[in-house]
Amino acid sequence: MSSNSPSGSSGDQKHTNRLINEKSPYLLQHAHNPVDWYPWCQEAIDRAKAENKLIFLSVGYSTCHWCHVMEKESFENEEVAKIMNENFINVKVDREERPDIDKLYMTFILLINGSGGWPMSVWLTPDLAPVTGGTYFPPKDRWGMPGFSTILLKLKNKWLTDSEDLASTGRSIIDAIQKNVEERHKEEPERALTAEEKFKQSNAIYKRNFDPVWGGSLGAPKFPEVSKLNLMFHSHIRDPAGKILGVVLNTLDKMAAGGIHDHVFGGFARYSVDKKWHVPHFEKMLYDQGQLLMAYSNGYKTTKKQLYLDVADSIFNYICKDLQHPAGGFYSGEDADSLPTWESSDKIEGAFYAWTYAEVRDLLKPNLDKFGDIGEVDPVDVYTEHYNIQETGNVEPSSDPHGHLLGKNILIVYGSVGETADKCKTSSEVVSGIVKVGNAILHEVRDKRPRPHLDTKIICAWNGLILSGLSQLACIKDAPNREKYLQAATSLVSFIRENLFDMKARKLLRSCYGDDTEKAKSLEHPIYGFIDDYAFLIKGLTDYYRASLDKSALWWGKELQEIQDQLFWDQVNGAYFYSEANSSNVVVRLKEDHDGAEPCGNSVSVHNLLLLGDYFESESFHDKAKKILNYFSNVTPFGYVLPEMMSAMLLDCHGRDMLVVVGPDGPRTDNLIDAVRDFYMPGLTIVRLNSVTPDQHLAGKTLKSFRMLQDAPTAYFCHNKVCQMPVTDPARLTEDLIPKHIFDYTEYEN
Missing domain, CATH: 3.40.30.10 (Glutaredoxin)
Known part of the structure; x- marks a missing residue:
């Protein structure tokens, strides 16, 4: 597996390719593969045309577990690399750095396969039309899947013998994607639902799909789906009699209790592989932390339940300690994989977070003096009872197919502090104290383990989500760390202005990089922001104004909204394109039509346009909001596919x-x-x-x-x-x- 120190010297490496000159941590992870990688660039496309070769496009990100697996199995393999180098032009893309490329070809993968994911593997004609693709491929035929080498050789032969058939197929798919963008608003349903009908429809779907025991959507894996949670909060305000609040509160409670939540210190993993939120896919992504800050802040504001403020505060502590750049911005995320010990040669998923019963016992026993006056109770018994820590481990085999967590425990709370107190014959206050001290002891020791890889890319859009989360948290008047939340938000606004806004071009940058933040502005071909970068940051600035009453933030939000309108607005059909006009080597300008792991830029923009329109009495902003709602009006079921936009529709209507x-x-x-x-x-x-x-x-x-x-x-x-x-x-x-x-x-x- 590639090094997690991508900036290291190439002198002791057998291979070094063009990616060594990139800034993305993901691309740098592949800089010493034997594959002759290009970044996404005109040079690669020109070479494909000159040599009449297919382009192999590999898209992933640095904290992606299966991306690491495919790299180790195929891209570090000399024989596989030889096939790739002789027959294809090979291009690596960091999906977080170039989401426009990722979203376009992921649309293709979803069309042909019905599902997608990363690593994404797509073969393109020299004019960038996709011909086939998938996600992870094993190196050899197995699990009923064709091996990567098998596919490479078949496509090589197909291109040599029947290139026109492949090219025509690719062009027809691109044409279909383009037509969908252009004609979506023209597709009239038999009877358009009113806003009220869409609202009732979405509530009915959420109740039907809700897991009454574990929260979230039924089944597994389980994702936080924060846009849906936020709509349910809004739905409850709109219609308390609709009884939707229990759905969202149960989900917040079960996520907070589950292993997806890092009980030892704070923050949330990407998702859980099981229905109980127990065993996570351990990567921690910044965009999840920002959205969950909002969700738990909303939970506290709605109920004043202390748990929600405590969870939000723990997310704050995590991002400030482990993800924050010294100047105030926040890094993209941490990997799922890490070395089990400093002597290990191979990383495994979850090594940083898992504990054996013996480890916990041997850490707590020598520190009995730190627990204070707890009577006759044994802190080991209390701590292990509360977090379901078993001597044989608490991870079910079905959640651990590779056996990486055999005999290990992922902390999870099945009961409550009160129930633990009853079982251990002590008080809730004693249990809370033991849990707090025990977590601090484990955290101190865990920080001495080999850490997961940190992606030091600082993405504008995701920092906008964090800004919203911090600002919403800073509006809670009784929060003990309120001033810290506001100070962090203020530093973040300054960081974004300084490092992610090109004053000369009057454009946002998509990202800057680690300690070399200024480098992004001076690149020969800087990667400028996409619709999400503008929409999420503008929302962050309006939220920040609400918390700080700093009028300069609101004025900057208005300025960015006007820039967004110039760069992305579709003057013919309405709504915003994802990328700028005339973006190089982007064959279709997409318009996202769903709120997923992150809300889509158009959904957030409706909120922004309505509020900025109110602040500045701008009919132009209000008019654009209505045109976006009209463009996506035939999406169905509207409130389930576009929950963030459904929330904005409620604001527009009511x-x-x-x-x-x-x-x-x-x-x-x-x-x-x-x-x-x-x-x-x-x-x-x-x-x-x-x-x-x-x-x-x-x-x-x-x-x-x-x-x-x-x-x-x-x-x-x-x-x-x-x-x-x-x-x-x-x-x-x-x-x-x-x-x-x-x-x-x-x-x-x-």
Whole structure:
């Protein structure tokens, strides 16, 4: 397997290819393969045309487990590399760096195979039309799958004997993808559903697909699906009688208890392979952390359940310790694989996170003095009981097909602190203390293990998600680390401005890289941002404004929205393309039509356009939001495929909330603002008017419309442009909002 130190010297390596000059950690992992790799570039395409060869396109990312497997089995194999080099032009793409290329050819893979994933393997004609492909291929024929070498040789012969047939097939598929983009909005269903019907349809589907025992969607594997969770929160606000809140709360509870959640320190793995959230696919991705920060913040704001704030805080601790660049940006993620010991030569999945019973016992026993006054109880018994740590291991064989976790334990909570206390004949306070100290002991030791590979690529879109998560967390007035959340968000905004925005080109960059952040701007062919980079960052800036009231962030969000409109808006049919016009070697400009592991850029943009349109009284922004909703209106089932856009549709149809606070700087004014932003309100805008120097740019509001009462800071809470009576007492404002916005979660637990 390739080194996790991609920047190392090539002097002691047998092979070095063109990828050695790249910045992507994933591409650098393959820089010493015997394969004659190219990055995605014109040179590779020109050579394919000149030599009349198929292009083999391999797409993956540096924390991808099966990408590592295929590299070790095939791309490091001299014989396989010889076949590849003699008969194909071989191109490596980091899907996180070039999501436009990844999404286009993944669309093809999904069309021909019905499923996709990474590594993605696609063969292209010299004019970039795909002819066939798949995901992982074993080196030789096995498991009912053709071996990689077998496919290479068959395609080589097919291209030599019947290249026109392959080329025509590829062109027809590209034409079909292009037609789908151009004509989606023209496809009229028999009867278009109203927004209310779409809303009810989505709630019915979520309830039907919900796992009543373990939360999330039925079956396995289980993914967080945060866009769906956020829609369910919004659905509950819209229709409390619909009983959807229990679905989302049970999911948050079970994820927090499961092995997908890193109990020892914090953060979440990508997904679990089983239905119980127990055994994860251990990679930790930044985009999951950002979205889960939002989900658990929403959970706390909706219920005031302490667990949700604790989980969000643990995600914050994890990203700041293990994923943060010193200047404030955040790295892409950590690998699933790592070395079991420093003496090991091969990495295995989950080695960093798994524990034997003996390891836990031998770590806790010598540290009994750290647990304080816990009476006669044995902390080992309590800790192992609480996390279901078994002497023979707690991982079921079906969740561990390679035997990497044999005899090991992945921490999971099947009960509660109270249930553990009852079983161990002690108090909940003692159990909580033992768990906290035990986790700290294990964390200290775990940090001395060989760490998983860290992808030091800093992606604009994902940092936008983190900015939203941090900002939403910083709106919680009782959060003990609130100032730290806001400080981290402020540093992140500065980092993005400095390192991910090209002032000269007036464009966002897709990413910058590790310690060499400035390098991204000076590249001969910089990779500029895609729709997600703009949409996610703009949302992050509007969320950050809500937390900080820093007007410069809101103005920058407006500027970026205008740039996004110039670069990506479809003037003919409406909605945003994923990539810029005239992007080199991109044969189709896609428009994403589903919210998956990340929400799609168009969904997030509807939110952004509605809120920015409110702040700046821009009919142009509001009009674009409606055109996006219209373009995707025939997607079905709408709220299930596009939950983030369904949430935006609810805001468009039923109006947004606005808080106007008039008063001088000071705690009394701040308390009025805190009284409202402490609640979950997905469409909240905040207008802060200073009684001395009235601000006239946000929503065009002036003191002519909103005044202080009795010379005291005064709040006006409005919905859909209808305002309630002004309030000067924060407690009164909170009391007015509680009946609609705070819910007793215990009724959903009984």
